[in-house]
Amino acid sequence: MIERIREEARKAFEEGKIEILIGFGRGTLRATPIFIEKKEDVDKLIWDDTCWINLATYLRRFRGKKTGIVAKGCDARSVVALIAEKQLKREDVYIIGVPCQGMKNEKGEEFLSCRYCEYPTPPVYDVLVGEKREGKKENYPDVSEFESMPPEKRWEFFSEEVKKCIRCYACREACPMCYCEECFADSLDPRWLEPGLSLSSLQFWHLVRAYHQAGRCSDCGACERACPMDVKILYLTRKLNKEVRELFGFVTGLDPEALPPLGTYSTEDKEEFIL
Amino acid sequence: MKKVIAFLCNWCSYAGADLAGVSRFQYPPITRTIRVPCSGRVNPLYLFKALYEGADAVWVSGCHPGDCHYQTGNYYARRRFAIFNALMDYVGFEKGRVFFSWISASEGKKFAETVKHIKEEVEKLPPRQKFLREND
């Protein structure tokens, strides 16, 4: 697979399709993002099961340049989501699609978002460097399991998890969809939530961050993996992805022309919750 | 006395509230109304903030689907608040603190009845504890 990635990258440079390529290189502890500007450097590219960062998060930094990206399924869906939100132009991004085998942490355990991954193969790409892979067909069993717990237990779980948070915002910066010039958490006027580590402000941060991902998140899991304090957050974003699918029939990142679900409506939307 | 922060759309629900007043339909004085041009104007952050600051309940009310003064604002609101509701319910936040309704300018009676209903639901619950900004 890696030879094909390098070959496609080399071709893309030779044919003038890209000015800069974002991919994975060998880091000191695991795969690390690298930025290649010369075709001679494509041999630095690697591919293994530590490539868990979502590289789409860097794309907006190179707007205006023809940018290539080595994208696994979830990364490619984030790229499509960014295009759908008009953050990037489709013609400025060259996607080298990699059907993903799943990523593992330093103990060799599979990540949660990989265990339930439905789109290991990029749905949109300029070139695909391997055989398409089938995803899992289950519809968020982890979320259903959480939903089956009684409400008090769910609140307790939520509170205990967020108490570990130190508000370093690694989750926000690792996420390709968190690109606001001013994040609501940093706003001083209005100051929506207090700074610091009080339980209510930690709950506020995580609830609203998950809310802002609804219909935009590609379930890549980079947020939870970036967290230095091992706070669980995927169960929140995955719930909202499930809701968006069930309520609006929308899956993030499959169609660059599709309007984001909260940016559109249907006259037939369900309204059981309305009094 | 319970405090319910009510976001009422100017053209329908706020007018409906006004009609309730003019028609002398009695309703409990628990609402603190914020008039918005359209239910689609309501940023979910307002709801989070209102609850965080200690509101006993939050309520958004707009025009009936198809009757929005701005044609489609309430359709966006409907989607937004479906997600809001789903999230708060999922994490185990108490049911009975978040309300959404469609009340038109001629539904003065419905407005009063809705406030009474909200008061009943809120009074079933203990005083605010979850997701409350520390104040000491």
Place this chain on the structure above:
Amino acid sequence: MRRIKKEAIEKKLKELAKDYRIFAPMNGDVKETGGEFEECFPRLSGKCAFLPPEEEILRYKDGKVEETPEDKPIILFGIKPCDARAISLIELAMRDEKFPDVYFLRKKEKGIIVSIACKEPGDTCFCTSFGHGPFSTQGSDALLVEKDDYYLVLGNEKFFKLFGEGEEAREEDKEYFEEAKKRAEEKIEKIPIDNLGEKLLSRIEDPVWEKISRKCLNCGACTFLCPTCYCFDIQDLERSWGVSRRRYWDSCMFSIYTKEASGHNPRPTHRERVRNRIMHKFSYYPYLYGEFGCTGCGRCVVYCPVNFDIREVLKILGGSG
């Protein structure tokens, strides 16, 4: 050197919990405990005892400004020598002539720091680069080395007064100490830091900064876990009784760190911010205080989501990588 039974120290620590606030590694992080501790390399470092993530510095109550009263003195127990050193490095900055940081200093003055030597350093440690190491006593009131059911102790008066003196160490203890120290130090990578401060300064406009900083996400993980980082932000919070003025950990990695009221930001991209962090720790700090602002604990390497490795970066910038 003295030797004190482990049991005795553990018991004493629990007794002292009555009159002291005990901070120790527990469940992987340094936190306030009732005297329990775990021997481990904690994720959240010892700085949180003297510089907590959220701290009230004064309050406005009943129409008057009140200083936050002093709390019980602190015993920071069981941290690694690199963390203990780090706190003395923070102190260099806090001891400003014109504006000493009262809140930190008064805690530090009354506090006691007891570190446990690192017999098994990690793969990402590079503490020996700075002339100290896994058995360093700098910044500690006592350094403990585990030996069977005893601790070998290199300590000062302050420590022995509280914990007792135990017995005189035996010859074999001193030999064990030297052996373990040598073995541990050998395992640790030394990165070249000669004239690093000047070298960095001379390269401040070098295009290499853009290349090395590219992958940085500008989150705050490295700064919050770093035992020598001490930046903070101050905000006023309304409370039912008045206003509480608090300070919070802040990070130079955040894009809003230097954003000015006009909207202008002198460090607008990752390049300026990463450069600033490295210059601060490895150039400005030695210039101002005579010591590098880093103890080589390696946490930033382990917990960086994109594997930004300061060791590699320093080798490149220092001209040897």
